[in-house]
Amino acid sequence: MSHAPASSCPELHAIRAGIPALSRRVHDKPLIYLDNAATTPRPQAVIDAVLAYESTFPANVHRGVHTLSGEATHAYEDARRRIAAFFGGGELVFTRGTTEAINLIASSWGEAALGEGDEILISALEHHANIVPWQLLCERRGCHLRIADVDDTGALRLDAATAAMTDRTRLLAMTGVSNALGTVTPITEICRTARARGITTLVDGAQMTPHMPVDVAAIGCDFFVFSGHKMYAPTGIGGLVSSKAMLDSMPPWQGGGDMIRTVSFAESTWNDVPWKFEAGTPNIGGAIGLGAAVDWLSTIGMDNLANREAALLGDMVSRLESIDRVQIVGTPTQRAGAISFVIEGMHPADVGAMLDRHGVAIRAGHHCAQPILERLGHSATARIAPAFYNTSEELEATEVAIRRVIDVFG
Numbered sequence: 001m002s003h004a005p006a007s008s009c010p011e012l013h014a015i016r017a018g019i020p021a022l023s024r025r026v027h028d029k030p031l032i033y034l035d036n037a038a039t040t041p042r043p044q045a046v047i048d049a050v051l052a053y054e055s056t057f058p059a060n061v062h063r064g065v066h067t068l069s070g071e072a073t074h075a076y077e078d079a080r081r082r083i084a085a086f087f088g089g090g091e092l093v094f095t096r097g098t099t100e101a102i103n104l105i106a107s108s109w110g111e112a113a114l115g116e117g118d119e120i121l122i123s124a125l126e127h128h129a130n131i132v133p134w135q136l137l138c139e140r141r142g143c144h145l146r147i148a149d150v151d152d153t154g155a156l157r158l159d160a161a162t163a164a165m166t167d168r169t170r171l172l173a174m175t176g177v178s179n180a181l182g183t184v185t186p187i188t189e190i191c192r193t194a195r196a197r198g199i200t201t202l203v204d205g206a207q208m209t210p211h212m213p214v215d216v217a218a219i220g221c222d223f224f225v226f227s228g229h230k231m232y233a234p235t236g237i238g239g240l241v242s243s244k245a246m247l248d249s250m251p252p253w254q255g256g257g258d259m260i261r262t263v264s265f266a267e268s269t270w271n272d273v274p275w276k277f278e279a280g281t282p283n284i285g286g287a288i289g290l291g292a293a294v295d296w297l298s299t300i301g302m303d304n305l306a307n308r309e310a311a312l313l314g315d316m317v318s319r320l321e322s323i324d325r326v327q328i329v330g331t332p333t334q335r336a337g338a339i340s341f342v343i344e345g346m347h348p349a350d351v352g353a354m355l356d357r358h359g360v361a362i363r364a365g366h367h368c369a370q371p372i373l374e375r376l377g378h379s380a381t382a383r384i385a386p387a388f389y390n391t392s393e394e395l396e397a398t399e400v401a402i403r404r405v406i407d408v409f410g
């Protein structure tokens with residue numbers, strides 16, 4: 001018996017009606033969108049906010065004396081204030097997303113703080129965005145990348161993370177939720193342990209922010225990074241939340257307009273944070289859209305959303321477990337956002353393509369997290385990533401589609 005929310009719930013019906021992409025048909029079937037870990041569909045409230053900027057006050061920020069520029073600056077900075085508040089406060093630097101935020105930290109903080117023989121500790125669960133920038137930094141600075149392993153269920157345990165910390169560990173950079181398996185890590189406890197040892201901490205929040213209330217101060221990390229498009233905002237916007245003291249202590253990253261206070265050919269001086277890290281014209285419409293997305297999420301309530309998603313995930317796991325030849329990859333007890341699976345004798349790409357014919361959108365592949373799949377003995381999986389707006393009817397239809405795919409494939 002399913003405990004997942006049904007589409008008959010009037011509140012859910014209204015939410016779904018406010019997300020235009022959900023009314024699409026694909027291959028003449030109603031779209032069942034279960035690829036939310038890759039990106040989330042945009043609600044009309046977000047689209048309207050971006051449209052208002054683009055059509056009514058499409059001006060640059062912090063520059064002009066005219067009315068439109070004042071309106072754009074106000075909307076951009078007010079979005080920053082609301083987004084930072086959504087994460088419990090702190091300084092918010094806008095970036096293109098998680099990847100750019102991690103590269104900013106690696107180049108600015110990393111170049112200044114790390115040297116020969118220092119260690120950066122990540123986990124086996126990381127997305128490539130939280131692996132490759134550190135590999136590049138290690139090459140430049142002569143430091144070493146260390147990996148905290150997971151257990152065979154794909155769970156990262158506090159003792160494994162603690163055991164991997166050494167006297168040379170300078171940075172711990174770990175995800176709060178794995179995009180490939182859905183594992184929720186004990187990130188607050190890990191950060192507490194690391195900070196007690198004087199280790200700087202970075203949390204990849206890309207898969208946390210869409211699924212749970214996030215209070216960066218309560219997590220207690222030095223850097224928290226996230227992507228807007230995974231939390232119902234447009235692509236090309238996201239951010240880094242940190243403290244003013246930390247950001248003040250870091251050298252600028254990219255140079256250009258807006259990040260300076262004065263420029264002469266002899267020398268330049270820098271703007272205050274957060275603008276010191278926002279060189280050039282930013283993604284103004286994106287920031288305004290992200291502001292609208294956090295307002296929209298706040299109205300729904302992150303606790304409500306998390307409760308709904310827990311029910312949906314439990315329901316989908318049970319459905320997958322009931323199908324012969326399906327193996328779930330990664331069975332952590334704490335899960336959010338995603339379920340990876342394989343079907344015996346079928347390539348995940350074929351599973352994804354055949355489900356698409358049924359209108360079901362999932363992801364298949366390595367999910368930009370090749371090491372964790374390899375750790376669990378796979379090169380690719382199919383991944384179902386539901387969100388709170390999905391319904392139990394959609395999950396049931398997905399189960400039926402998977403059974404059909406298996407029957408047809410033989």
Ligand code: PMP
Binds near residue numbers: 098179
């Ligand atoms: N980290 C995690 C855990 C992710 O899921 C993703 C996106 N799949 C990223 C980092 C990179 O995010 P973006 O591509 O938005 O920069």
